[in-house]
Amino acid sequence: MPGKTQRISYLPSRKGSSYFKAPLISDVFPPRIWLLRKATGNRKFRERRVQPVAPWRRCTKGSRGGSGGRFLKKLNFTYRCNMGVKGLHSFVTNDCPGACTAANLKVVAEEHRSKYPGSTPVLVVDAMCCIRKWYTANSWVCGGQWREYLSVLDRFINTFKAAGIKLVFYFDGLVEPKKRSEWVRRRLDNGKEIAKIFRFIKTYKQQPGREMFFIPSGLATFARSALRTLGQETICSLREADYEVASYALHNNCMGILAEDTDYLIFDTAPYFSVKELHLDSLDTVMFSRQNLCSRLGLHPTDLPLLACILGTYIVPEKVMRRFRNQCVASYCAKSQGSNQRSSMILAVANYISSISRSYGSLIALAETLPLESDKSLLCSGIESYLLPGQQSPWLPCDFSHCSVASIEQEVPLCLDQEILQIAKEKFVRAESRAYAFMCSGEDECSNTLEDEDDTELPGQALIFLPARQHIYSLLLESAKDVNGTYPVVKEWFVYAGNSLKQPDLVQPKELPETCSLPEWFDRPSGRLSTSENNKHQP
Numbered sequence: 001m002p003g004k005t006q007r008i009s010y011l012p013s014r015k016g017s018s019y020f021k022a023p024l025i026s027d028v029f030p031p032r033i034w035l036l037r038k039a040t041g042n043r044k045f046r047e048r049r050v051q052p053v054a055p056w057r058r059c060t061k062g063s064r065g066g067s068g069g070r071f072l073k074k075l076n077f078t079y080r081c082n083m084g085v086k087g088l089h090s091f092v093t094n095d096c097p098g099a100c101t102a103a104n105l106k107v108v109a110e111e112h113r114s115k116y117p118g119s120t121p122v123l124v125v126d127a128m129c130c131i132r133k134w135y136t137a138n139s140w141v142c143g144g145q146w147r148e149y150l151s152v153l154d155r156f157i158n159t160f161k162a163a164g165i166k167l168v169f170y171f172d173g174l175v176e177p178k179k180r181s182e183w184v185r186r187r188l189d190n191g192k193e194i195a196k197i198f199r200f201i202k203t204y205k206q207q208p209g210r211e212m213f214f215i216p217s218g219l220a221t222f223a224r225s226a227l228r229t230l231g232q233e234t235i236c237s238l239r240e241a242d243y244e245v246a247s248y249a250l251h252n253n254c255m256g257i258l259a260e261d262t263d264y265l266i267f268d269t270a271p272y273f274s275v276k277e278l279h280l281d282s283l284d285t286v287m288f289s290r291q292n293l294c295s296r297l298g299l300h301p302t303d304l305p306l307l308a309c310i311l312g313t314y315i316v317p318e319k320v321m322r323r324f325r326n327q328c329v330a331s332y333c334a335k336s337q338g339s340n341q342r343s344s345m346i347l348a349v350a351n352y353i354s355s356i357s358r359s360y361g362s363l364i365a366l367a368e369t370l371p372l373e374s375d376k377s378l379l380c381s382g383i384e385s386y387l388l389p390g391q392q393s394p395w396l397p398c399d400f401s402h403c404s405v406a407s408i409e410q411e412v413p414l415c416l417d418q419e420i421l422q423i424a425k426e427k428f429v430r431a432e433s434r435a436y437a438f439m440c441s442g443e444d445e446c447s448n449t450l451e452d453e454d455d456t457e458l459p460g461q462a463l464i465f466l467p468a469r470q471h472i473y474s475l476l477l478e479s480a481k482d483v484n485g486t487y488p489v490v491k492e493w494f495v496y497a498g499n500s501l502k503q504p505d506l507v508q509p510k511e512l513p514e515t516c517s518l519p520e521w522f523d524r525p526s527g528r529l530s531t532s533e534n535n536k537h538q539p
Contacts, residue, residue: 084242084262085308086318087342092265092288095343096296099265103273103287105256106163112255113164120166123273124249126241126259127169127234130275131215131223141197141207141450143216153226159280165255169227170245171220173236173428174437175445175493182314183445184493184501190214190448191495198452217449217461224431234431240385242267247388256287265290266304266386297350303358306395309382310349316382324369328352358394414488415439417479424476435476438490443504444469445493453497460496466507473509 092099109121134152137145160167175183193214200208227234237244242263249257249270256271257264264272265288274286294301310325312318325345332348356362363383367376383395392398415421421439428436438444451460458464473490480488491504499505 084264085266085311085313087311087346088262088265088308090340091343091346092262092293094339095347096293098292098296099289101287101289101292103285105160105165105273105283105285108255108271108273108287109163109165116253119253121164121255122166122168122252123160124245124254124257124270125167125169125275126245126257126261126264127171127223127227128220128241129260130258131219132213133275133278134223135215135219139207140210140213140216141201143219143450146222149219149223150226150230153223154230156280157227157230157232159283163283167232168248168254169232169234170241170248171224171234171236171431172241173238174441175443176239179240179314180493187448187495187501191453194448194450195453197450198454214450228431236428236431236434238425238429243385243388246270250388258285262288263308263386264288265293266308267388268301268304268386268391269388297347298354299350300358302393302395303350303353305383305386305393306353306363306379307346307350308386309379310353311346313382313385315385316378320370320374320378323371324366325349360395360397363395413440414442414480414490415477420476420479435472438473439476442488443491443493446495448495451497462492462494462496462499467510470507470510471512473507474511477509 105123112121113119134156135145135149136152137148139145157167193212197208197212197214200212224234224236235244235248242259242261245257245259246264246267246269248254250268254270256273257269258273258275258278260274260276268290272288272290274288277286279285290301290304294304297307299307309316310321312321325348328348328351329345332344332351337344337347356366363379367379370376370378380396380400383393384400387393387396393400413421415424421436424433424436424439427433434444446462449461469492474487477487477490482488487509489506489508492507493501493504495501
């Protein structure tokens with residue numbers, strides 16, 4: 001009947017399925033996502049198929065190969081890349097053709113084997129950059145195409161396995177405090193996009209086309225479980241995922257990184273390949289050349305972190321350096337201009353960097369141009385964020401302390417039981433549970449879900465499952481109670497209607513009722529695992 005509320009499970013599990021064993025409630029936050037929508041009577045959701053546009057063309061001449069493949073013609077991408085340094089992706093694809101070369105990952109793998117006999121080529125995959133490519137189901141608003149999604153992942157994995165390439169998947173883990181404001185901004189922007197989707201559905205009584213695609217609720221969480229089920233090495237990062245991906249690729253001698261984030265051009269790490277341009281049947285894709293980018297800009301690879309900071313990063317906000325960038329453009333008189341204003345600005349900034357001495361003194365002089373209210377150490381911190389363990393920068397002093405451990409790890413953990421905390425950390429890194437986040441930092445978060453903020457009949461899932469989370473917090477934070485038996489509050493950054501995310505919600509853990517039975521392996525008085533069952537059941 002029109003107007004009747006229907007509840008549609010995002011993951012309509014099939015009993016006895018050989019594909020996926022549903023995760024426990026303690027392993028997924030929120031434990032289960034529900035999509036609420038209004039029934040539209042007899043009018044069903046209609047699908048609109050959008051013909052994909054090839055975003056790049058290969059040159060007709062040149063040999064097929066790996067890192068030394070054919071150069072590409074000027075690219076005209078039909079999508080917007082929001083990852084990494086703003087404007088750099090467009091500059092590389094439109095104004096720096098030498099930085100974009102056609103590459104075949106099979107050939108790259110063979111070159112790697114020849115260079116390192118006896119080793120297996122490893123490709124590190126930034127999984128969050130791949131989810132849009134993996135989820136190709138047409139009915140994306142209601143979600144639920146689980147078996148289809150699993151088959152896509154299985155085909156993806158087997159294609160690389162047939163080429164003798166091992167995949168290591170990285171997912172975003174902890175949100176560092178210094179990036180919380182950026183996380184909030186993106187969640188609010190996502191909320192606006194979701195509102196457009198529901199307005200479209202209400203107006204046209206049909207699902208939007210792929211041009212309004214939004215990742216179905218909980219897909220990243222379930223993707224981790226799916227990849228583990230398929231036998232893949234899956235890792236959750238303890239700090240910025242792109243930093244850990246770049247570090248892993250460098251120190252494990254990997255053949256490359258598969259992603260869609262220009263930060264991988266800034267890091268001095270393994271070659272960076274585009275997942276957006278990956279043709280799975282042939283394993284053809286695009287390689288972005290760090291060296292050729294430097295040649296085009298007249299810079300040294302160690303200058304790229306400073307370039308990124310002046311252009312704007314999450315550490316050095318774009319607005320902080322706006323006045324300085326304008327000064328660079330005003331004094332830039334070279335004949336070489338970019339295809340647009342942003343590209344010309346990148347050339348102007350690169351010209352400035354190449355004209356000064358590569359030293360800490362030059363960086364200090366540049367920091368003096370920052371607005372008075374700005375932190376003068378921003379540029380140092382920004383450059384340091386791109387230095388992988390063991391790397392140095394001529395722009396920083398020799399005794400500059402290299403912080404290779406996430407700030408969250410430097411805090412006093414909320415959970416004082418080191419044994420349980422270590423188990424939780426290991427499960428977190430293996431992408432088996434997210435409990436370590438709040439056990440360590442005292443903060444938990446949940447991103448956007450496909451919910452209609454104007455539908456007031458039922459509250460959002462973040463509020464529906466709040467009581468369950470409170471009980472889970474009490475079980476895992478038993479050791480954190482004070483002398484009065486009071487639990488510490490957990491700061492929740494959960495997205496729901498009406499939450500501006502200006503401050504976290506302070507959630508008080510609640511003990512389970514005494515009448516509620518717990519598993520035999522959990523010792524309620526001590527809040528610990530039973531010693532005899534410690535190896536069999538972990539929190």
